[in-house]
Amino acid sequence: MVAQPKLTFYTSVVCPYAQRAAIALNEVGAEYEKVEIDLQNKPAWYKDVNPETKVPALTVDDYNIAESLVLVELVNDLFPEKKLLPDNALKRAQIRFFVEYWSSKISPQQWKIIGNLEDKEGRQTAYNDINAALVRINELLLEQSQEGPYFLGKEYSIADVNVAPFAYRLKVLVSHFFKDEIELIDFAKYPRVKEFLAGITERDSFKATIASEEYLAQAYEKARERFAAAAKK
Numbered sequence: 001m002v003a004q005p006k007l008t009f010y011t012s013v014v015c016p017y018a019q020r021a022a023i024a025l026n027e028v029g030a031e032y033e034k035v036e037i038d039l040q041n042k043p044a045w046y047k048d049v050n051p052e053t054k055v056p057a058l059t060v061d062d063y064n065i066a067e068s069l070v071l072v073e074l075v076n077d078l079f080p081e082k083k084l085l086p087d088n089a090l091k092r093a094q095i096r097f098f099v100e101y102w103s104s105k106i107s108p109q110q111w112k113i114i115g116n117l118e119d120k121e122g123r124q125t126a127y128n129d130i131n132a133a134l135v136r137i138n139e140l141l142l143e144q145s146q147e148g149p150y151f152l153g154k155e156y157s158i159a160d161v162n163v164a165p166f167a168y169r170l171k172v173l174v175s176h177f178f179k180d181e182i183e184l185i186d187f188a189k190y191p192r193v194k195e196f197l198a199g200i201t202e203r204d205s206f207k208a209t210i211a212s213e214e215y216l217a218q219a220y221e222k223a224r225e226r227f228a229a230a231a232k233k
């Protein structure tokens with residue numbers, strides 16, 4: 001095996017983008033130094049690593065690189081034998097399309113829900129948008145394989161890495177603030193979607209990199225306070 005480059009991973013356990021990179025690093029068994037960044041009190045030196053001052057970022061030998069989707073693909077390219085992306089060009093494109101679809105249709109609804117904590121109708125609109133997207137997500141999953149647990153079926157890939165942190169946090173967010181409303185989201189309506197969500201969040205690399213539900217719930221409480229303070233300004 002070729003020696004791996006020296007890796008330093010800048011992360012924050014609360015961040016779903018950072019968890020994507022953490023899962024990928026875990027999946028390939030990379031050795032790396034981990035630097036936890038306090039997002040509410042970022043160290044001044046961090047802008048030299050990532051001028052955007054966001055997590056995740058990775059230093060590979062002397063080079064700093066950011067953006068979760070880029071990092072996940074980089075980890076795959078550094079450890080190609082782990083095959084987080086299949087060789088087939090069409091499959092690779094379908095994986096990237098699926099991640100883009102989830103990221104653009106489902107993930108933004110999380111912020112709409114946090115922004116509408118006092119407004120049930122606003123939340124219902126977010127749930128409706130999620131449910132409309134789940135119809136297509138179910139089709140995309142079935143197109144790959146009738147059975148899960150992963151996007152491709154039995155084979156784990158970058159599709160699962162990139163979606164899991166967001167799928168899990170959406171469930172925690174809704175269950176924390178509005179226990180009964182989780183049923184308004186059609187997660188359980190489609191067996192293939194249900195199996196997929198269970199499969200990607202039961203994977204060892206996911207469990208090794210996720211913060212506890214209590215920790216995430218606290219982070220959402222703080223986000224609620226920040227939203228309320230911003231609304232008063």
Ligand SMILES: N[C@@H](CCC(=O)N[C@@H](CS)C(=O)NCC(=O)O)C(=O)O
Pocket residue numbers: 014015016017018039053054055056066067068069
């Ligand atoms: N597009 C970026 C988004 C990363 C991102 O938004 N990270 C958040 C934490 S979840 C962050 O670092 N925020 C700090 C800030 O905006 O000051 C990616 O995919 O890596």
